[in-house]
Amino acid sequence: MRPWWVIVPVRSGPGAKTRLATLPAQTRAAIALAFAHDTITAVLACHEVAGVIVVSDDATREKLQIPGVAFATDPGNGLNGALTAGVAIAPDGAGVVALVSDLPALTPDELGRALLLARESPRSFVCDSEGIGTTLLASSDPAALDPHFGERSRAAHAASGAVEIDSEELPRLRRDVDSEVALWDAQRLGVGAATAKALA
Secondary structure (H helix, E strand, O other): OOOEEEEEEOOOOOOOOOOOOOOOHHHHHHHHHHHHHHHHHHHHOOOOEEEEEEEEOHHHHHHHOOOOOEEEEOOOOOHHHHHHHHHOOOOOOOEEEEEOOOOOOOOHHHHHHHHHHHOOOOEEEEEOOOOOOEEEEEEOOHHHOOOOOOOOHHHHHHHOOOEEOOOOOOHHHHOOOOOHHHHHHHHHHOOOHHHHHHHO
16 A cells, blocks of 8 residues: 655735634644644644645745654645645655645544545545535546545535545544634534644
């Protein structure tokens, strides 16, 4: 079986998480960084993961300070472009996984279950809690990842031939946070230490 390398694009700064509208820009930026920290920490602890590639700008890289990850420079041409930059430095022979960075309730065990299911298809994905977007896209062949993140990405990934993973038992992996309702739901599930500290 090919080892999985997980690619996590991370962006922070005043423009982060604008749908958390009741919070000041500086607070939103801190929370976005905390989401990413908890997401990456869970990925690093997952037994199915061989390595993690974070795609970010230099300022975000300095703020993250997470040992054990590789970094790629964000080319600044959108989420799909960032994922392509991550794929470019993935080791030969590895399977690749694109993962969003705002999964503060993610656990290593739940990600591991998803990645075991991902081995059943050459290319597969997990939809978000709303059933419209995508939180994870996996490909056994890095060259075939073909990400379509963005508006209605669930439909776009399905149309591109990726197989949807049955995600009924993956609530934490599906719970990305783009709104205050989603943040409440993530807290209900239980968020990681960095997010809990930022929210406090």
